[in-house]
Amino acid sequence: MTHGPLARPVVGVLSVHGAVAEHLDALRRVGADARPVGDVDGLGRVDGLVIPGGESTVLRLAAGDDLLAALRRRVAAGLPTFGTCAGLIALARDIDGGEEPITGVLDVAVNRNGYGRQVASCEAAVRYLPPFDTDGDGLGVFIRAPRITRVGADVDVVATWGDDPVAVRQGDVLATAYHPELTDDERLHRWIVDRARAYHRDNGNEDRGEGRRVGAQ
Numbered sequence: 001m002t003h004g005p006l007a008r009p010v011v012g013v014l015s016v017h018g019a020v021a022e023h024l025d026a027l028r029r030v031g032a033d034a035r036p037v038g039d040v041d042g043l044g045r046v047d048g049l050v051i052p053g054g055e056s057t058v059l060r061l062a063a064g065d066d067l068l069a070a071l072r073r074r075v076a077a078g079l080p081t082f083g084t085c086a087g088l089i090a091l092a093r094d095i096d097g098g099e100e101p102i103t104g105v106l107d108v109a110v111n112r113n114g115y116g117r118q119v120a121s122c123e124a125a126v127r128y129l130p131p132f133d134t135d136g137d138g139l140g141v142f143i144r145a146p147r148i149t150r151v152g153a154d155v156d157v158v159a160t161w162g163d164d165p166v167a168v169r170q171g172d173v174l175a176t177a178y179h180p181e182l183t184d185d186e187r188l189h190r191w192i193v194d195r196a197r198a199y200h201r202d203n204g205n206e207d208r209g210e211g212r213r214v215g216a217q
């Protein structure tokens, strides 16, 4: 028996800390069944995940070891994931200054607060590279943003600000130094929803999907 494509894939937003509501809204606008995820059980029920911005040290402590270990395992096993700002720091393999990585699944190095005091927070045009350039340039909202200081060989640059990569993708892991959820630019939220739909098609089955949805309410 075959099943049609899942219309509304389940996309979680890690909700232990940070700008959760804006991501839930953005995900719902582009067709996801979006829900907050705060524990290992909840993480097991999603087909895609957003790690929001906030403060990475708080995120690390608030999530705790069990959830971080489960997160590391699921993302490494292919769960489509999108991190913004502190979410980028949570995914990065290296954090400049020798801080322990949080999940370390994305082969980049980041410098926390790497734009310093002068541009601690600002809005700027970011240039999207193919295939993310279909809507032209975008608005980047940078809030004490991490600077990406190294991009691994398997990592594609998605967007730049001046000479700096500010959005990157490695397989189904996407991360931005800025906050697209604070603008009406929906292209990256559309991407995570599309990838979650594909993940569900390849790994899930429609019956389990329906059961999950009822059970999780």
Ligand code: GLN
Pocket (backbone or CB within 6 Å): 052, 053, 054, 055, 056, 057, 084, 085, 086, 087, 089, 112, 113, 143, 144, 145, 146
């Ligand atoms: N500066 C924060 C950190 O180091 C990130 C800021 C943000 O997520 N807006 O975690």
